[in-house]
Amino acid sequence: MTMKRLINLKRAEARKIYLTYAVVIVAYVVCQIMSSTKFFSSSMRGMLVPICAYMVMAVSLNLVVGILGELSLGHAGFMSVGAFAGVTSAILMQGVITNAPVRLALAMIIAAVFAAVAGFLIGIPVLRLKGDYLAIVTLAFGEIIKSILNNFYLGVDSQGLHFSMLSDTTRLLKGGRLIIRGPMGISGIQKISTFPAGFILLMIALMIVFNLVNSRSGRAFMAIRDDRIAAESIGLDITKYKMMAFVMSAAIAGAAGALFAMNYSTVVANKFDFNTSILILVFVVLGGQGNMLGSIIAAAVLTILPEKLREFSEYRMLLYAIVLIVMMLATNNAEIRSFLASLNPFRRKEEA
Amino acid sequence: MIFLNYFISGISLGSIYAIIALGYTMVYGIAKMLNFAHGDVIMVGGYVCFYAVSRYGLNPFLGVAIAMLVCTLLGIIVERLAYKPLRQAPSLAVLITAIGMSYFLQNTALLLWSSNPKVFPSVIGRGAFKLFDGKLSVSHVTVLTIATCLVIMVILSLFISKTRLGKAMRACSEDKGAAQLMGINVNATISMTFAIGSGLAAIAGALLCSAYPTLMPTTGSLPGIKAFTAAVFGGIGSVPGAFLGGLMLGVIEIFAKAYISSQLSDAVVFAVLIVVLLVKPAGLLGRAIQEKV
Numbered sequence: 001m002t003m004k005r006l007i008n009l010k011r012a013e014a015r016k017i018y019l020t021y022a023v024v025i026v027a028y029v030v031c032q033i034m035s036s037t038k039f040f041s042s043s044m045r046g047m048l049v050p051i052c053a054y055m056v057m058a059v060s061l062n063l064v065v066g067i068l069g070e071l072s073l074g075h076a077g078f079m080s081v082g083a084f085a086g087v088t089s090a091i092l093m094q095g096v097i098t099n100a101p102v103r104l105a106l107a108m109i110i111a112a113v114f115a116a117v118a119g120f121l122i123g124i125p126v127l128r129l130k131g132d133y134l135a136i137v138t139l140a141f142g143e144i145i146k147s148i149l150n151n152f153y154l155g156v157d158s159q160g161l162h163f164s165m166l167s168d169t170t171r172l173l174k175g176g177r178l179i180i181r182g183p184m185g186i187s188g189i190q191k192i193s194t195f196p197a198g199f200i201l202l203m204i205a206l207m208i209v210f211n212l213v214n215s216r217s218g219r220a221f222m223a224i225r226d227d228r229i230a231a232e233s234i235g236l237d238i239t240k241y242k243m244m245a246f247v248m249s250a251a252i253a254g255a256a257g258a259l260f261a262m263n264y265s266t267v268v269a270n271k272f273d274f275n276t277s278i279l280i281l282v283f284v285v286l287g288g289q290g291n292m293l294g295s296i297i298a299a300a301v302l303t304i305l306p307e308k309l310r311e312f313s314e315y316r317m318l319l320y321a322i323v324l325i326v327m328m329l330a331t332n333n334a335e336i337r338s339f340l341a342s343l344n345p346f347r348r349k350e351e352a
Numbered sequence: 353m354i355f356l357n358y359f360i361s362g363i364s365l366g367s368i369y370a371i372i373a374l375g376y377t378m379v380y381g382i383a384k385m386l387n388f389a390h391g392d393v394i395m396v397g398g399y400v401c402f403y404a405v406s407r408y409g410l411n412p413f414l415g416v417a418i419a420m421l422v423c424t425l426l427g428i429i430v431e432r433l434a435y436k437p438l439r440q441a442p443s444l445a446v447l448i449t450a451i452g453m454s455y456f457l458q459n460t461a462l463l464l465w466s467s468n469p470k471v472f473p474s475v476i477g478r479g480a481f482k483l484f485d486g487k488l489s490v491s492h493v494t495v496l497t498i499a500t501c502l503v504i505m506v507i508l509s510l511f512i513s514k515t516r517l518g519k520a521m522r523a524c525s526e527d528k529g530a531a532q533l534m535g536i537n538v539n540a541t542i543s544m545t546f547a548i549g550s551g552l553a554a555i556a557g558a559l560l561c562s563a564y565p566t567l568m569p570t571t572g573s574l575p576g577i578k579a580f581t582a583a584v585f586g587g588i589g590s591v592p593g594a595f596l597g598g599l600m601l602g603v604i605e606i607f608a609k610a611y612i613s614s615q616l617s618d619a620v621v622f623a624v625l626i627v628v629l630l631v632k633p634a635g636l637l638g639r640a641i642q643e644k645v
Contacts, residue, residue, distance in 0.1 A: 071444065125630050132386065133629055136584045139577070140622035147619035166613055274577065278451050285448045318459040324452035325434055332441035 017210050020293040024206065027300075028199045035195070043307065051303050052198025053260035056205045058283040058295035060252035063209050065281070066290030067218065068245040069225030070127075071135040073277050074142025077122075078115045078250040079257035080272035084149055086111030086258025087186050087267060088179050092156060100192040104262065108201065108255040115254020116247050118145070123246045127239055142277055149269035154180040185268030186261075193262040201259055205252045206292060212248060221245050286327060353488055358610045359603065364494040364563065366602020367501030371556040372579030373586070373594035374508065375549030381525040381589035382545045385443065388450040389430060391576015392457035393550045397423045397557030398567050399465055402472055412473070412558075419554040427550025431543055454573070461569035469568045472561035493562045500559060504552065505595050512591060521545060525589065578605075581625050587638020596636055601625075 035045050057079060064072045090107040097103045122141045129137055154163040157176025167182075180186055212218050220241045223231040232238055261267040283302060287294030305323070309316035330336050372394060379387045397419040404415035434453050438446045480491040512518035520541045523531040532538050560575060561567050578601060586597025601621060608620035628636065 065444070071447075125626060129629060129633055132380075132588065133584065133633060133635075135386075136581065137626055137629055140581065140625050143577075143622050144619045147616055147622075151613070151615050166615065281444075282448055282451070285444050289444070314463060317455060318463065321452050321455035321459055325449055325456065328441075328445050328449040328452065329434070329437050332438055332445050 013214070016293070017214075020206060020210075020296070021203070023293060024199070024202060024296065028195075031195070044304075047303065047307065048195040049193045049198050049263040050260060051300050052195065052202055053256045053263070054280065054283065054299040054303050055202050055296045056198075056256035056259070057253055057280045058287065058299040059202070059205045059209055059292055060249045060256065061280050062284045062287070062290065062292060062295045063212070063245055063249045063252075065284050066288075066295075067209075067213055067221045067225065068242060069221075070242070070246075071132075071138075071281075072249075073135050073139035073274070073281065074145070075138075075249075075253055075280055076272035076274070076276035077138075077142035077145035078119060078253035079260065079276070080145060080149060080269055081118045082108075082111035082115040082254025082257030083261035083267050083272065084152075084180060084186065084257075084269075085114035085254065087189055087261045088154065090190070090192065090258075090262060091177075091179055091186075094190070100190075101194075101197065104192045104194075104197055104259075107262070108258045111258035112251040112255040115257065116251035118254075119247045119250025120243070122250075123243050127242045127246065139274065139277070142272075142274060146269050146273055149180075149185075150183045152180055153178065153182050183268065183270075185266060185271075187266040189262055189265050189267065191263060191265060193259050198259055201255055202296075205255075208248065208252065209292060212245075217241060217244055282324065286324075286331075357488060358606050360488075360490055360494060362603035362606035363599060364497045364602070365606060366582075366599035367497045368556055368560050368563065368598075369575070369579045369582045369602050370501055370595045370598025371504060371552050371559070372575060373583040373598045374504070374591065375553050375556075376580050376583040377586070377588050377591060377594040378521075378545050378549050380583070382521060383435070383542050385435065385446045386450065386580070387435075387546075387549075388447065388576070388580075389453035389457060390549065390553060391572035391574075391579070392454050392461075393423050393426060393430075393553040393572070394557040394560065394575065395461060395567075395569060395572035396426060396457060397554030398472065398561040398571060399461060399470075400554070401558045402470055402561070402567055405473055416555060416558045419558060420551045423554035423557075424547045424551040427546040427553075428543055430550075431546040435546075436539070436542075458569045458573070465569065467569060469566040472565040472567045493559070497559045497563065500555060501595075501598075504555070505591075508548075508591060517541070517544060578621070581622065584635055585625055585628055587632075587635030590635070590637045590639070593635055593637035600636075 031040075031048060034040050035048070057075065060078075061072060061075045064070055064075075086107040089110040090103055093103050093106060097106065122138075126134055126137050126141065148165075151166050152163065153165070153167070153169075154161065155176055155178040156162070162176075163180075213221070220231070220236050223234075223236060224238055224241060228238065257272070279302075280299075283299040284295045286302070287296065287298035302320075306316055306320055309319050372390065375390050375393075376387060379385065379390070400419040400422045401412075401415045404410045404418050405412050410418070430453055434449050435446060438449060480489045481495065482489050512521060520531070520536045521544070523534065523536055524538055524541045528538050531541075556575075556579075557572070561571070579598065582597040582601040583594050584597070585601055586593030586595070604624055605617055605621050608617040612620055632638070
């Protein structure tokens with residue numbers, strides 16, 4: 001199915017997609033070899049899973065920002081919904097499913113479902129708005145999700161699940177376990193996320209997004225992005241397509257959140273704040289809106305960069321900020337832009 | 353009486369939000385950009401004022417004046433270096449640059465002044481007026497904050513509606529091309545807007561730290577986001593809207609803290625914003641722009 005569709009695409013588009021898959025696979029193999037030959041430092045090996053999670057987040061956000069053309073400033077909210085739903089379900093399944101990879105996969109699916117539901121509920125009000133107003137409402141929802149999770153308590157005992165808000169009034173029976181502890185989040189997580197799992201999730205996310213983008217719906221997304229009024233006038237149901245992209249993006253973000261959370265022993269809601277949303281947005285903008293490979297590379301580089309800058313210790317975030325500003329100034333400078341375009345082997349003829 | 357107490361502290365907090373929101377709304381109105389570094393200018397203003405008063409023993413009002421001067425210069429420099437080259441760039445690129453600038457200011461502050469919270473000396477001491485036989489106590493800072501906000505609003509409204517520069521600002525926000533054809537220096541006008549917004553941020557910084565006396569490199573970010581919300585709430589681009597939005601946001605926040613839950617107050621604030629935007633998609637006082645096909 002995928003292959004047939006790819007062959008039908010314009011060749012340049014298809015080449016770009018193949019290139020993306022190829023780069024991801026090669027990078028994965030290289031990383032696996034390097035980490036098994038002890039070439040990687042332990043800090044580097046510890047970063048492999050978070051990098052995968054951020055890459056998936058970048059792909060997910062790029063669907064909304066790059067393809068649909070709407071700015072979302074609260075994407076970390078979906079990540080946190082996924083993280084909490086995924087970790088909770090993994091803990092509940094601990095006794096039932098002993099195989100860790102299967103448990104991880106199921107947890108990620110559950111996380112994706114929860115995040116998709118959140119995306120749908122949030123999408124109903126959000127997608128009625130436009131432009132900067134839409135952006136600020138997504139920011140608001142991100143903050144609301146964070147506040148709610150910070151005050152949410154969930155426990156399990158022999159009588160089933162109990163939850164409460166604001167303070168712990170779950171009154172668990174003896175032998176029960178309080179899973180989500182409000183601002184303390186979840187602790188004692190089994191670290192079942194692995195680098196191969198991250199790689200597979202990234203490949204699935206890419207396949208979903210590429211298939212979606214190169215389908216009838218995907219063309220509708222781009223038509224809406226380029227000219228909403230024209231798209232509406234030819235009978236496209238704007239709300240339906242926007243909702244489709246938004247929910248899909250939220251689901252992918254949820255799975256990434258589960259992957260991310262199960263790489264650590266504790267997870268707290270404050271980890272997924274406005275700054276995390278912005279971090280992911282930076283990946284998308286630097287990598288190029290609508291350019292999945294670009295945002296994947298940006299995610300990897302910008303996650304490794306602060307670590308590599310550690311030798312500058314206290315200056316590292318300062319350097320990061322400067323790099324960010326200089327990159328934005330450089331990529332928007334007409335002369336540098338045309339120079340970069342001349343290096344691109346896949347440029348279209350009309351641009352040459 | 354307790355209700356009135358909460359209401360007054362809400363208005364006071366709202367006044368600070370309103371002053372910050374003015375900076376957001378003016379810059380948005382004229383340059384159509386979300387200046388995320390604005391919250392950090394507040395923090396810089398707070399630190400400058402802190403050092404002027406507690407290290408060099410200056411008069412607090414002189415300290416605020418110095419902070420205003422520094423922040424105004426900072427605003428102009430930031431605009432010149434980071435935003436001006438991106439005038440023609442897509443709005444997302446400008447947004448990311450503004451965020452980079454915000455990180456830059458925060459981390460510079462971290463290096464210069466360390467992350468240890470500083471206890472800010474109040475601009476006018478910690479006294480309070482007692483009303484109704486001491487049932488209602490209103491601190492001097494609260495009164496000063498509200499008064500400052502009112503004065504700024506009046507002066508700024510007069511400035512925008514009466515002076516030549518104010519007219520130039522309105523013209524630029526309406527149509528930059530046409531404004532340029534009429535002989536208005538668009539670049540200078542935009543720089544001016546940044547300068548005014550940053551100067552106001554310094555005042556907001558001093559007032560914010562007088563009311564909540566801990567000063568850290570991240571002090572500005574949350575009030576910055578809240579004030580930005582206030583600007584959207586009132587209708588971004590509209591000066592009276594920023595005033596109204598700021599005050600309402602402050603009151604809602606304090607009431608939510610008092611009557612609902614202090615932990616969920618932020619969620620309540622943002623939920624109200626969402627409801628308002630659904631009913632009035634351009635904010636309370638924003639103009640709904642008719643789309644022409």
